[in-house]
Amino acid sequence: MGSATVNKSPQEVAAGIATGIKEALPGPGGLPLLADEYLLEFCFSSAGRARAASFYPRAERAGERIVSYRAKSIMELLTAKMFMTEI
Numbered sequence: 828m829g830s831a832t833v834n835k836s837p838q839e840v841a842a843g844i845a846t847g848i849k850e851a852l853p854g855p856g857g858l859p860l861l862a863d864e865y866l867l868e869f870c871f872s873s874a875g876r877a878r879a880a881s882f883y884p885r886a887e888r889a890g891e892r893i894v895s896y897r898a899k900s901i902m903e904l905l906t907a908k909m910f911m912t913e914i
Contacts, residue, residue, distance in 0.1 A: 865904050868895045869911060880911035 835843075871877040871892045880886060880894045886907070889895040894911065898904035908914070 861901070863899070865898045865901070866895060867898065867904055867908065868893055869908075883907055883911050886911065 868889060869877070869880060871880065871894070874891045877888065877890075877892045877894050881888045883894075883896070886894050886896045896904070896907050896911070898907060
């Protein structure tokens, strides 16, 4: 076929989307259950960066270059990541 393409008509695509929506909506919905606690471990490129990150509240050194952190929510985890990795 070379550089040729095979395309669907807009009506066919719209019908496919509508069918997919109708099949998906009656099924089980809702958000998945989240864990009670999350564990995040950072492996830093240097021991100095790991030491600096370990000063974050509740962060623990798990090795020379590894810092672990336990969080109760995703937001708490992301906040710790932002401060410990300086992003």
